[in-house]
Amino acid sequence: MAIKSRSICADGKREMTIEEFKRWLKKFDADKDGRISRDELAEAVRVSGGWFARLKARRGVRTVDRNGNGFIDESEIKNLAEFADKHLGIRIFHL
Numbered sequence: 442m443a444i445k446s447r448s449i450c451a452d453g454k455r456e457m458t459i460e461e462f463k464r465w466l467k468k469f470d471a472d473k474d475g476r477i478s479r480d481e482l483a484e485a486v487r488v489s490g491g492w493f494a495r496l497k498a499r500r501g502v503r504t505v506d507r508n509g510n511g512f513i514d515e516s517e518i519k520n521l522a523e524f525a526d527k528h529l530g531i532r533i534f535h536l
């Protein structure tokens with residue numbers, strides 16, 4: 442059974458599972474603390490071809506970061522997945 446990891450669906454969004462999404466995010470965890478900061482999210486937006494990376498990242502962290510500590514951690518990944526669907530052209534399975 443083949444695993445589709447690089448599939449693009451009809452509307453141009455990249456599809457990945459939550460596990461693939463986490464792995465993808467890890468690349469942007471520059472200081473390796475296991476959390477995604479605003480700057481790290483900005484980089485993720487930028488490489489996804491998004492415009493206004495810093496602005497989006499700032500807004501993104503504000504909406505995704507439910508406990509308001511300025512970082513996106515493991516428990517907030519699902520919120521980030523929604524953000525990715527809206528702003529990064531990434532669709533996460535099993536939401």
Ligand SMILES: [Ca+2]
Pocket residue numbers: 469470471472473474475476477478481
């Ligand atoms: Ca980090």
